[in-house]
Amino acid sequence: MTVTNKTFSSISDFNQNLDLSHLKKETTLLQIFSGLVEKAEIQEIQSILTKKNHNINFIGTTTAGEIFQGKAIEKSITVSIISFENTTVNEGYFAGDDDFETGRKIAAELISYNTKAMILFVDGLVSNGNDIIDGIASINNRIPLAGGLAGEDGRLENTYIFDQNGIYNKGCVCIALNSDILNVYTDYQLNWQAIGKTMTVTKAEKNRLYEIDCIPIDKMYTKYLGEEVGQNLPFSAVEFPLLKIEDDGLEVCRTFTHQFDDGSLLTIGNLEVGDKVRFSFGNIDLILKNATSHITQYATLHPEVLFVYSCAARKSLMQSKINHELLPLNKIAPNVGFFTYGEIYHKNNKVSLLNESFTLLALCEQEHQESTQIIKNENVKLPKKKINNFLQDKHFLILNALTNLSNRVIMELEEAQQQLREQSNRDFLTNLYNRRYFSEVSKNIVDVSRRENKSSSIISIDIDYFKKINDTYGHHVGDEVLKKLAEILQSNTRKSDIVARFGGEEFIILLPFTNIQGAQKIAKKLKETVEKTPVEIDNIITVPFTISIGIATIEEYDLIIDEVLNRADKALYQAKENGRNQIVIGS
Ligand code: GH3
Ligand code: MG
Ligand code: MG
Numbered sequence: 001m002t003v004t005n006k007t008f009s010s011i012s013d014f015n016q017n018l019d020l021s022h023l024k025k026e027t028t029l030l031q032i033f034s035g036l037v038e039k040a041e042i043q044e045i046q047s048i049l050t051k052k053n054h055n056i057n058f059i060g061t062t063t064a065g066e067i068f069q070g071k072a073i074e075k076s077i078t079v080s081i082i083s084f085e086n087t088t089v090n091e092g093y094f095a096g097d098d099d100f101e102t103g104r105k106i107a108a109e110l111i112s113y114n115t116k117a118m119i120l121f122v123d124g125l126v127s128n129g130n131d132i133i134d135g136i137a138s139i140n141n142r143i144p145l146a147g148g149l150a151g152e153d154g155r156l157e158n159t160y161i162f163d164q165n166g167i168y169n170k171g172c173v174c175i176a177l178n179s180d181i182l183n184v185y186t187d188y189q190l191n192w193q194a195i196g197k198t199m200t201v202t203k204a205e206k207n208r209l210y211e212i213d214c215i216p217i218d219k220m221y222t223k224y225l226g227e228e229v230g231q232n233l234p235f236s237a238v239e240f241p242l243l244k245i246e247d248d249g250l251e252v253c254r255t256f257t258h259q260f261d262d263g264s265l266l267t268i269g270n271l272e273v274g275d276k277v278r279f280s281f282g283n284i285d286l287i288l289k290n291a292t293s294h295i296t297q298y299a300t301l302h303p304e305v306l307f308v309y310s311c312a313a314r315k316s317l318m319q320s321k322i323n324h325e326l327l328p329l330n331k332i333a334p335n336v337g338f339f340t341y342g343e344i345y346h347k348n349n350k351v352s353l354l355n356e357s358f359t360l361l362a363l364c365e366q367e368h369q370e371s372t373q374i375i376k377n378e379n380v381k382l383p384k385k386k387i388n389n390f391l392q393d394k395h396f397l398i399l400n401a402l403t404n405l406s407n408r409v410i411m412e413l414e415e416a417q418q419q420l421r422e423q424s425n426r427d428f429l430t431n432l433y434n435r436r437y438f439s440e441v442s443k444n445i446v447d448v449s450r451r452e453n454k455s456s457s458i459i460s461i462d463i464d465y466f467k468k469i470n471d472t473y474g475h476h477v478g479d480e481v482l483k484k485l486a487e488i489l490q491s492n493t494r495k496s497d498i499v500a501r502f503g504g505e506e507f508i509i510l511l512p513f514t515n516i517q518g519a520q521k522i523a524k525k526l527k528e529t530v531e532k533t534p535v536e537i538d539n540i541i542t543v544p545f546t547i548s549i550g551i552a553t554i555e556e557y558d559l560i561i562d563e564v565l566n567r568a569d570k571a572l573y574q575a576k577e578n579g580r581n582q583i584v585i586g587s
Contacts, residue, residue: 080307463578
């Protein structure tokens, strides 16, 4: 491939110095990143392009800044022209009222048998980019998607995307790259640090977020990050987005473009009820540290060109330091791109719409071995000294320490909470589950057993003549007997069985998915073990004791667990009546 990346400082510069002759429509990938964001300016750019080569296809977007050869620039017209040798391109503009359907249409019309990647520019403020890429993935989730949401100068008013046929503030311009040999590599960097407790999204509809932890989202921002942040939404959340960690470990930030009158926020990218999120912030020094250690990975692919789609918020956070993240790219390959209002990232058959991130699409048409010689490892040596200066920065250490402090306190609180929860489920003397916990977990067993078509059983146990033990040896010996019995019950049942002290010297065992024969076997073992295990007190007194047992199984006609408990109790009473130290099956 031949790579020509160019940047122009004005429309007249663009008009005079851009050469589009000799480009072939079928094999040219032409991307325009325009820092000039007014519609009239885009119209001029578009007409110059068609005048210079009326046959050529292109995709263009307004930006929140352009990226050109390892540098962030502004208010330019930056152009990337790739002439492929063994790759063809298909272009299209797609829009509709249902963004998911638009995505499906893109997939149906542009993806062919040898499509290797797609680049999409979606408008930044009107369409739901998340739905568009989900629509594409619903038809084909294997094609790497890259690109981003159009940006502008931070006003959050109008963004445009364009191609040879039109200028649009809604929908998606898209190019598919078709080839038998094109190598494609995608990557992303975030390095936002989570801070504070984990919260749950409790009210959200696609890209509109209402509540987390049952509290309105704007109130949540005020509560935890202060009035200043809460009152300046949606802009203030750019610095403190919500961070969600997906099942595959992908970290996804969510920022906002609009606040509704009811306080709810329009997110870039969707959130779902049940999503776990935390507040986060961009730690510049962490970003720089990881950018440099990470960069070597790109070199191993030996790409011929890198397209960078990085977040407008990342640039606004890092200011001039953004170039420290971009500059190392020059050691790898020619690079070009723009600052977006949302980044499209694809890895392992999953496509995501990201915020705050740095995403990258690397292309290579050459055979691997050939290109190995082109870029040697030594080429990726980085300006180490400069980066180390940042690491010694006090600001970094302070921020890191405060984040650790906050996260540590939360961890300890959560551990204490968990411990309390555990304790409230347990009986103090025997450490078995208590009646409250038993009632809670046994509630659904009738339904579950019926659904799974398996019987479950209950064993009810009472110590015989326990009052006499107390009276003869004292209360503390009685307590030892209770503890010993608890031990025996626990060690003769499975982990999945629920053993509880129901009160006094009465115990209950829930045996999920165990029929009456199984329950009988366990009951027999318990009765016999108790009989031959007298309690030894200080090696002086030996206290023999016995238990009576009632068993019941969940029957077809049972509606609630209490009915089964009743039968087990009646059987236990019968066992006492019959002379104790025996087992009776309830009916
Ligand atoms: P039965 O064979 O009919 O079950 O006779 P029992 O003596 O075991 O039954 P009863 O209900 O008459 O007595 C139960 C005794 O258990 C009375 C009570 O003081 C004692 N008890 C209840 N909770 C505890 C405890 O936590 N520790 C001790 N040591 N005794 C307890
Ligand atoms: Mg009793
Ligand atoms: Mg008793």
